[in-house]
Amino acid sequence: MTAPAAPAEPKPSSNFLRQIVERDLAAGTYAQRHFAGTPGDAAHHAAGQPDPAKIRTRFPPEPNGYLHIGHAKSITLNFGLAAEYGGVCHMRFDDTNPEKEEQEYVDSILDAVKWLGFDWESNGVSHLYYASNYFDFMYRAAEALIAAGLAYVDEQSADEMRHNRGDFGHAGTDSPYRTRTPAENLARFREMRAGALPDGAAVLRAKLDMASPNINLRDPALYRIKHAEHHNTGNAWCIYPMYTYAHPIEDALEGITHSICTLEFEDQRPWYDWLLDTLCTLGLLAQPRPHQYEFARLNVTYVITSKRKLRQLVDEHIVDGWDDPRMPTIVGLRRRGYTPEAVRLMCERAGTSKAGGWTDYASLDIALREDLEGKAARAMAVIDPVKLKLTNWAELFGNADHREPCSAPANPHRPELGNRAFSLGNEVWIERDDFAEVPAKGFFRLFRGNKVRLKYGMVIECTGCEKDASGAITAVTATVVPDTKSGTPGADAVKVKGTITWLGVHDALPAELRLYDRLFTEAQPDAGGKDFGAALNPASKKVVTGYIEPSLANAQPDDKFQFERHGYFVADRVDHTAAKPVINRIAGLKDSWAK
Numbered sequence: 001m002t003a004p005a006a007p008a009e010p011k012p013s014s015n016f017l018r019q020i021v022e023r024d025l026a027a028g029t030y031a032q033r034h035f036a037g038t039p040g041d042a043a044h045h046a047a048g049q050p051d052p053a054k055i056r057t058r059f060p061p062e063p064n065g066y067l068h069i070g071h072a073k074s075i076t077l078n079f080g081l082a083a084e085y086g087g088v089c090h091m092r093f094d095d096t097n098p099e100k101e102e103q104e105y106v107d108s109i110l111d112a113v114k115w116l117g118f119d120w121e122s123n124g125v126s127h128l129y130y131a132s133n134y135f136d137f138m139y140r141a142a143e144a145l146i147a148a149g150l151a152y153v154d155e156q157s158a159d160e161m162r163h164n165r166g167d168f169g170h171a172g173t174d175s176p177y178r179t180r181t182p183a184e185n186l187a188r189f190r191e192m193r194a195g196a197l198p199d200g201a202a203v204l205r206a207k208l209d210m211a212s213p214n215i216n217l218r219d220p221a222l223y224r225i226k227h228a229e230h231h232n233t234g235n236a237w238c239i240y241p242m243y244t245y246a247h248p249i250e251d252a253l254e255g256i257t258h259s260i261c262t263l264e265f266e267d268q269r270p271w272y273d274w275l276l277d278t279l280c281t282l283g284l285l286a287q288p289r290p291h292q293y294e295f296a297r298l299n300v301t302y303v304i305t306s307k308r309k310l311r312q313l314v315d316e317h318i319v320d321g322w323d324d325p326r327m328p329t330i331v332g333l334r335r336r337g338y339t340p341e342a343v344r345l346m347c348e349r350a351g352t353s354k355a356g357g358w359t360d361y362a363s364l365d366i367a368l369r370e371d372l373e374g375k376a377a378r379a380m381a382v383i384d385p386v387k388l389k390l391t392n393w394a395e396l397f398g399n400a401d402h403r404e405p406c407s408a409p410a411n412p413h414r415p416e417l418g419n420r421a422f423s424l425g426n427e428v429w430i431e432r433d434d435f436a437e438v439p440a441k442g443f444f445r446l447f448r449g450n451k452v453r454l455k456y457g458m459v460i461e462c463t464g465c466e467k468d469a470s471g472a473i474t475a476v477t478a479t480v481v482p483d484t485k486s487g488t489p490g491a492d493a494v495k496v497k498g499t500i501t502w503l504g505v506h507d508a509l510p511a512e513l514r515l516y517d518r519l520f521t522e523a524q525p526d527a528g529g530k531d532f533g534a535a536l537n538p539a540s541k542k543v544v545t546g547y548i549e550p551s552l553a554n555a556q557p558d559d560k561f562q563f564e565r566h567g568y569f570v571a572d573r574v575d576h577t578a579a580k581p582v583i584n585r586i587a588g589l590k591d592s593w594a595k
């Protein structure tokens with residue numbers, strides 16, 4: 001028996017973001033900040049109270065798909081930092097793009113964040129925000145930039161604009177519209193807003209520097225025309241802010257202190273800083289303003305996380321939906337049986353740094369085993385059953401229907417949970433591969449003449465097997481060795497090298513067992529734009545009918561167990577019922593993929 005597992009809560013090891021937060025807290029960078037209780041502009045926050053939150057972070061998904069394991073990293077990071085340092089993390093839907101969002105995704109994202117164990121409510125205030133509620137302010141800020149001579153309406157064609165932006169080696173060329181006066185720009189921008197121009201006819205651009213070595217600073221677009229209905233604002237707008245304009249503003253309106261994003265936004269940081277500094281100077285946004293920090297995204301081996309490719313798996317029926325237990329989506333991980341504790345622990349251990357890299361999928365299974373070792377009820381299950389007949393049973397006990405009660409600890413680390421009960425009879429189910437007609441070297445289980453212990457039961461001696469006309473084994477036969485029942489005096493007098501798990505034919509419960517494994521056989525199935533189809537694991541799902549211990553008769557959906565010798569399993573949250581048990585394999589007891 002192994003020692004109880006350590007509690008599976010993440011043990012914070014330091015990382016560069018924690019160091020930045022600690023530096024800011026020590027310096028009092030955000031100590032004087034006011035927060036009005038709701039998002040708003042400089043005047044709004046100035047009229048509010050000093051912010052009781054020491055820091056503010058946010059998790060800002062676009063509601064255009066299901067969250068996956070990469071998002072779990074961002075969630076644990078943002079909500080985790082806020083919790084660690086007396087802060088608050090906002091749940092914000094970045095729904096500035098009118099065409100892609102759906103309520104189904106909003107609901108599933110909220111559900112995923114809660115399931116992971118996080119909450120956007122703090123002191124009775126719900127910090128759940130929608131970026132589309134900031135459209136009025138974003139528009140006002142755009143007019144202010146125009147009035148200050150810092151933005152202009154560009155009516156070049158998309159091709160001209162692309163061409164005139166230049167590239168890494170070549171400075172861009174000023175747009176002929178760049179010299180419009182603020183009054184002209186304001187009038188034209190208002191026409192854009194009023195719907196006078198068709199999609200694509202003009203964009204509002206910031207006036208920065210067309211020769212900047214950072215291409216993101218070559219007059220970035222702020223607004224585009226899109227005659228499209230928005231799920232929140234309906235037809236109120238036909239111009240929509242660009243993500244890179246909207247996002248910094250969203251952060252500032254919400255009083256975010258540390259805006260954490262993935263590395264691909266590193267080149268946007270000078271723009272983030274310019275925009276917020278400018279809007280602070282114009283008196284529109286509260287100070288001190290947010291700062292952006294980038295970290296390397298989480299890459300996990302043996303999964304893909306591109307939304308487009310995940311959708312392809314669903315649409316092409318390669319998996320059975322977004323919550324297929326082989327999917328790296330949060331709904332998939334949850335249905336597979338991974339616990340929020342295991343996902344959080346894996347994310348914490350993956351670390352937070354500027355250097356990318358790959359996290360081995362096995363680390364999720366390791367975290368799961370650590371979490372469930374001390375928690376999950378133990379039970380026996382027979383996955384590939386063959387009948388074992390104990391031929392001297394009636395002789396020994398006076399009656400073929402005699403049942404010998406057996407018991408085992410519910411969880412060996414937690415004696416307070418007591419024992420589970422089942423019984424031994426004249427026929428039991430055993431694993432087919434626990435018997436060999438011709439034993440290989442080192443095989444210590446059932447073969448003619450060999451003795452093994454039926455775990456928590458008795459020692460038996462194998463006498464052979466029965467076969468059908470085709471030669472297939474239909475039953476294994478053995479005799480019980482008297483006076484060897486586990487827990488009785490002298491039970492250990494007969495020494496055996498093998499112990500096997502089993503279930504009484506009379507009390508075993510039939511169950512559908514869904515044996516899941518990795519969806520891909522290659523560590524990086526879509527690396528370098530390669531087609532992941534070639535790397536699909538044909539054995540990623542195997543459904544069998546097996547048997548489970550009678551102690552599981554009342555198992556509820558989502559209940560997790562350790563099947564002795566087999567690994568960790570969960571009652572399927574969608575299909576499991578007491579009348580028709582459906583059990584998923586989460587992970588084996590050991591990594592079967594380790595080289």
Ligand code: ATP
Pocket residue numbers: 059060061062063064069070071073074260261262296297298299305307
């Ligand atoms: P899209 O391609 O639609 O932009 P996305 O995966 O970036 O997809 P978002 O909804 O924008 O989706 O993501 C929300 C947050 O999750 C962002 O802050 C993003 O940086 C973060 N995130 C997404 N994938 C990962 C990942 N693999 N590791 C860490 N953070 C991630």
Ligand code: MG
Pocket residue numbers: 062
């Ligand atoms: Mg994104």
